[in-house]
Structure formats: structure tokens, C-alpha cells
Amino acid sequence: MRKPRKLPTLHEVAKRAGVGTTTVSRVINGVEHVEPQTLARVERAIKELGYLPNHAARVLKGHRTRTVGLVVPSIADPFFSSCAEVLQGIARRHECLLIVMATHNEKSMERDAVNTLMQHRVDGFIIAPSDSESGELCSLLMRASVPIVALDRPVAGAVVPSVVADNFVGAQHATRHLIAHGYKKIACLTGEMNLFTIRERVRGYQAAMAAANLKVLLHTSIHDYASCENAIAKMLRQPGSLDAVFTLKNSTTVDAFQALLQLRVPVPQKVAIIGYDDFQLAGTVRPAITVVQQPIQELAQTAGQLLFRHLNGAAVSAKPAPTGTQKPVVLKTSLLIRESCGCRPNQP
Amino acid sequence: MRKPRKLPTLHEVAKRAGVGTTTVSRVINGVEHVEPQTLARVERAIKELGYLPNHAARVLKGHRTRTVGLVVPSIADPFFSSCAEVLQGIARRHECLLIVMATHNEKSMERDAVNTLMQHRVDGFIIAPSDSESGELCSLLMRASVPIVALDRPVAGAVVPSVVADNFVGAQHATRHLIAHGYKKIACLTGEMNLFTIRERVRGYQAAMAAANLKVLLHTSIHDYASCENAIAKMLRQPGSLDAVFTLKNSTTVDAFQALLQLRVPVPQKVAIIGYDDFQLAGTVRPAITVVQQPIQELAQTAGQLLFRHLNGAAVSAKPAPTGTQKPVVLKTSLLIRESCGCRPNQP
């Protein structure tokens, strides 16, 4: 019962136009040396038949698929969906199709995604690797010599070029800012510690605290609103044990802020807060929330540029970098100062 | 200089395993009638060579691509990226690949997207049509008889099944709620009026206002924060000319809310506000914002189910629906009552 799939082929166009298949092929590829008259005939036939070239057949013959894959933890996450949007634009400009796959930070899904993409013979990869899964990536790289660039997180045993934000400095800067305000009991609410970015941010926080001789207050098991409110309430129970909160993840920032409001803690008079990653309404809410802002657009943009430079430019040799291991491209973050850190709107 | 692209083929696997290509094909397709011993040999060869089937070649032979396309205005938009996430999950469950394309509500990009997807011979489409562009869709439908389902907005001269939210009732309900609170000067800040969803919401607003004998206050040219604040400030200048604001789009809600705060207008004591579409922090902000909540998950889910039912189930005949035109599936919205409409947390 499954017959209908039958689009016109190049042969049918050729027959209808009374020319050979080669000529039709030349026309759809915009090759010159075709008489204007025959060209018109062919174009008419194409239009009349509603012909659309069969991508699979083209790929099978010529070797490029004009397709690149993007592998990210989630499409719904604002950070990665922004990246996807930017990258799709870049791909479009290079007449490429972008295929986005979500891994939910699971190894098996990541493997699946890469596999699927390889079966589709994508010309290149951009991937936000779920940590320490680079073995497979590298083997794929060598085997197929398909260009890969890592986004947001470097690949562990990395010989692949990567573009990341400066998580360490970003977190360090934010923590120092709180310290400069005179806060001493600064708690850090992390996200999943198995993520490279989170670990870097923790390191930055720790470095700043250590440099100021302050005690590190790390909470690594916050995963939803309840646990967040719980942790904060617990700290508040002993007076003077909490000055400020530094949250390392978007959703945690929101949770913590909401918890502080819920617990009727004046922000920032009693407890200040800085979050990592900007979000919608962070500036609208009262008090407006100070955050570390990531250069999302630039991150995606440079990753895309890097990939397409490899794709169009010089051949990808077996040794991608003459220097050995690739230095990752590190992009600066910036502290977006609003009110929740204790600053007045127009004052540092 | 572009040599390297050379993955092992089925032939090479066959040669290495000392069997025919047919046998290898049987193995990778999990067909029975293969002796355990040869199966093992083949599987070993596959592993050793790192063989991955060439999707293009498979497609060229058998006719299904196990690929579906999703065409939406934007990937970065939370509404559509949530849809994409859900749909990708469904596709995965059906062993299909989802390809997402953004149109930015431009006709040309929509045409491009559909074209590209057709060249890739996707098995089916889910599309949020940028209005009144259904001519092409229909022609494609008939020509190629590839299943399409419309998401969020119906196709104009629709013979294609569609899944939409009840924008009319949603807006009507919200407006009535404001009216019930005693507000009389209720302004409606629309989004792009060429979008079906927005027009429906406007209709709902108008219906509710008319039923209560109230004057319609429509603002159709709000497109950013400045114009939003401007419009509100202008209305406030004449005392008693603004009771409440009903915003029809996510970003407009945020802008309007921010403008009211900026203008030091007590919300909801002086001016109430209800927005269309929920968003992060809508419940955290003070006052918490009442919104019309759309059934995003269900929208995507039923669209996906509809598509895959067509794909797997009965053949898609030339006349998709025996009844003629397709009735769209309409999903209920709900009014998420918080504070900005004038309600106290636990009171209607």
C-alpha cells in the first residue's frame, strides 16, 4: 500500500525537454556552455514537472553532502538554541544544512547522535561534548578525517579545535566582586559537577575565595527548587553564616532568587546574589540580578567560522595542527552589574 | 587536495569477511536466515573496519529516508524550541531523524526550507506556516503526496491536518477575567497582525469586549520596548483612560510589564496586566504575572502522533480526508492566575 513516493527524475526532465541527462545536470548545476534556447527548454521542463534534485543520489556521486551536524545537550536550553540559531545562519550562508541532535548529556545518546550523523556523511561536526567521551570522537576523527570543532567545552584528550568561554575567570571575577563589596560568607551553588564548565566555574570561585582567605562554601547537590530553598534556609538558620550566593547555572539562579524572596530575605541588603549566565527578565525583576554574561553569539560564530574554514580552505591533514595539541579559543565573559550584588544602578 | 573522504563500504566488509554483499546487507538489517557463524564473521569485519552504512545509498534504493522535517519561525524562540525538543523525542522513538529549519516568518525562507527538505526527500513534514503561503504547500502535498501536518497555525486553504491552540477562547477568557475584575479600559497590545495566532487572539479580545459593551483599545504597532513604553505612557497621560493591559506576545508582555514598573505605575492596583504565553520567571517577578498558558507539549505531541500515524499506518491516499476539508485539532489553553490581574494568590 506504499506506492505513491514518485517524484520526477532527471531522466524524465531530459526526455520531456528532448535533451540528454547530462544537459539537464548542467542546467541544474549552473554550468556554462549551454545554448540559451536549450537552457530555456530544460528550465521549462523542470518547472512543468516540478522537478527537485534527489539529494541522496547527488551525495552518492559527488562526495560532499553540504550538511553539518550540531550535537548539543538540549535544543530547548536557551543557551544552545541560541547557538543553533546562529550556526544555522552561518551554515545557510555556506549553502549547508545544519542537523541538530540532542544528547541530554548522556553518553549513549551522544554516541547515537554521532553515529547517525556519520551515516548521513555530514561534512563536519560541531559538538558540545558530554565530558570524557572524546575517545570515540577522536577515533572517528582519525578514521573518517571529518572536521570537528568543540563548542562550549573542550574535548578531553583534545586534538580537536575548541571554542569555549572563560569560565574560570568569569567566576573568579564575580566572586571577587562580591568580596570587594565586603561579603565574606559566600556560598556557591553548583550545577552538575561532571560538566566541564561547572567545574571551571567552581575553580574560579575557589581561587578567588582562597586569595581572600575566605572559607569555601560549596553546595553540589542542588538540583531543583526544593533542594535549593532547603540549602539556603539551612544556612540562614545560623545567623551570620550567609552573606551572598553565587549560582553557577541559570535555573539555579532563578531558584535561589525565588527562595530568597520566599524566605523574606532582603536582597541584597542581607544576602546578595550573582548568577552565571544571563536570562530573560534578569534585569526586570526587583532587585535586578547581576550575572556573568557569556558571549553566546561569538562562541557559536567563531565555532562556525572555524569549521567552515576547515571545510572550504586547506585540506584537513592527518595532523590538524602542526604544533601538536590544539590550544582552545577562549572567549571573555563579562560581569553584567545590576542590583542584586549590592551595587546601586549607577555605581560599581 | 580533497581526497580523504573514504569510509569503508559494504563491499569491503564483504570481502574481508569472505562473504557476499547480500549477506552483509542482511546482517546490518537484522534479517534472519543467517548462520550464527557467518553472522559473527561479518560482525567482526564490520567492527574492525568501523563500517557505517551510507545513508544516501540506502535512501536511493529503498524509498524511505526515515527523516522528517520541522519548519518553524525560529529555533531560538522558547515556544518552538520546546516543540522541537518534544518532536525530536518522538522522531527518535520512531527511528527517525528530525531536521529543523527556521523561516523567520519570511516567505522566501519558508520556500527555501520546504525545498531543501523535499530535496532530502523527508518522509513527512511538520510546519508552522507563515501565513497564506499554503499554495505552495498544497501543490507540494499533491505532487509528492508527502504527509504534512500544520502546527500552531492552520494552513489557509487547508486540506492538511493541523494542531492548534484555542487562541480565540484563550484570549476571550483572559479578557473576561479582567472585565470580571471591574476593569473597563482594557488595552490590547498585539504582535504582528499577519500571524494567524495573533489575529485569533485579537478576535477573542474583541468578542469579550463587545459582549461587555466596552470600547476596544487596540495597539498593533508595538514592536520593541520603546514603542511599548511610549504607547502606555501616552494612554496614562489622560487619566482614567487605562485600567488594564492585555499583551498578546511573550516579549511584549515583558516589555509592557517593565514599562509599567519604569513609569511607577502600581500593578495591579492602578493598571492590571495579563500576558499571552507563559515564560520563565513570570511567577517569580513581583507582582507575579497572570498569563494564558499554552499546551506546548501536547501541541507538539499530537502533531507528532498525527504525522507518524500517517507515516506508519494506512496509506496516504490522494484524498487525505474522506470528509473533504480537515477539521483542525484544537487544544485548550488555560488561564494561569497569579497576581498581576488583581487576584490575590489564593482567590479567583
Added chain:
DNA sequence: CTGGTCTCCGGAAACGTTACCAACCGGGTA
């Protein structure tokens, strides 16, 4: 008139896979 260089065109061989068909091999049955 011959030979060479253009321009325009078409035949046919790939590309990597699947599906059809035939073949082989045991062994059970007449």
C-alpha cells in the same frame, strides 16, 4: 582541403546499497 580549437551535447560508467532470483546443500519422501 586539412588540421586545430572552440562550443555544445549525449552515452554510459560509476557511487553504495537493497531486492530479486537462482543456486547449493542436506535430508526426507515416493
Added chain:
DNA sequence: TACCCGGTTGGTAACGTTTCCGGAGACCAG
């Protein structure tokens, strides 16, 4: 012995393109 049959195999023709190669004219110089 002749026959058939079910479980295993392999050869080979497609699928719709692109590309190589060669042919047919047209034109010009020697």
C-alpha cells in the same frame, strides 16, 4: 534414484545523479 523443500548464500540489476570521454558542428588559419 528422482524429487522436492527449507535454510543459507551470492550474483546482479536497479535507484538518480555526476563525470569522463568522445562526437558533431562551426569557424579560422595555414
